[in-house]
Amino acid sequence: MDLFHRPVYHFLPPANWMNDPNGLIQWKGTYHLFYQHNPYEAQWGPMHWGHAVSPDLIHWQHKPIALAPTPGGPDQDGCWSGVAVVKDGVPVMVYSGNRDSKQRACLAFSRDDLETLQKYPGNPVIPDSPAGYDLLEYRDHCVWREGDAWYQLMGAWIKDVGGAVFLYHSDELVHWKELGPLLVGSSLADGSSPAAEMWECPDFFSLGEQHMLVVSVNTGAPYFTGYFLGTYQDRHFIPKLFRKLDYGDSGFYAPQSFVNEAGERIQLGWVGEARSLQAQLESGWAGAQSLPRVFSLDAQGRLEIQPYRGIDILRGENYCLPKMTVLPDSSQALDIGGHALEVQAEFAPADRHTAVEYGVKICCSPDGEEETTICFNRELHRIEVVRQNSSLDKRVSRQTQGGPLELDEGEGLSLRVYIDHSVIEVFANRRAVITCRVYPTRADSRGVRLFASGGNAVLKWLNAWRLNKIWPD
């Protein structure tokens, strides 16, 4: 097993394949994470639901597989993604049973505090896709309670039209009435155009005065996750904008959110691999869960995304740097390095002397042969993870990952970076996130540097921590 690239503080199964988070719930104080799992090898295959429990959403303990395909049943070819709800004090999973390449809504429930799940004998509970639509794909669920009733969204792809989410109503989770599409892919008033492909794993919830609909757009590859912000009333959703939720290609996909007992909405997503299938199979494991994230809206109504505060519990040895200037076209090594780190860096607002590009380099070998660059370009207003020199291994993706980041007048660059062996999560100014993978080959590719090019950059402060692993020895 490849332990060098294996994350130590991001969740992943003991071995083999994992993708989407499923059935997220805090039940009687304990967090439960179910997940799409192929227990046989480190590639996607016959989907089972893996299961883990946690007291704090950070430290996890593995549990036995919770759902496996039933031969001859509606999920005989896989137990695909689904969510958890609680009905009359009983946790119920709504998931997609896969049979003969079609997915249908199924239920499973637990009467032993989620030690085991029993499949509902009347599965599937929605035996057919909506009539009158030429659907290329149809699956995945978001279920919520509204008034006295249950509502459900299912993801779909309508031929020649685009991605869609269909709305359903039920009094008891078993009989569902289809109410038509809540949203169909179309250009929005601000000119942004949601991708026309399958919308997987819809995640729909209120955020302040608004509603947010997250869809995972299956473009073949790379995939991406986007969100709509808009208003929802009387079972109508009017989206105002569509944006990428994370700029990492396939780095953060099929996310699912839930509300914990403290009332916080928390989302986790699947962090996919970015190396060849052969490298993945050889390593013996594939896929990780992102750190938990929370959402808010800033004063201008923009989406803010931050790591869940509970992650701070992992902090170990600390390293601080006071205000300093990073000289033009230089890079400055820090006295902290490692493969499991958190780095926070706050830069002063830019002026005309400020470097065009500046930021932080991570996973640097001493001679610079391997390095990953987190770069802000103040002329292009872009934040990027440059992976070109991230690895000497030719079997891994070295494409730059990034997207727009417009800084406000008087606003400096603010970076919060998580490095966990091959998993990188970058939160920039709370509103731009890049999750991606890097696979350095050298054991000494553990350095952290500050850099500036085309001018200087003023660092206000830097704080870094070694992060502890989440598993007992």
Ligand code: DQQ
């Ligand atoms: N993964 C599941 C599907 C879902 C996809 C299958 C998204 O239910 O659409 O493993 O990654």
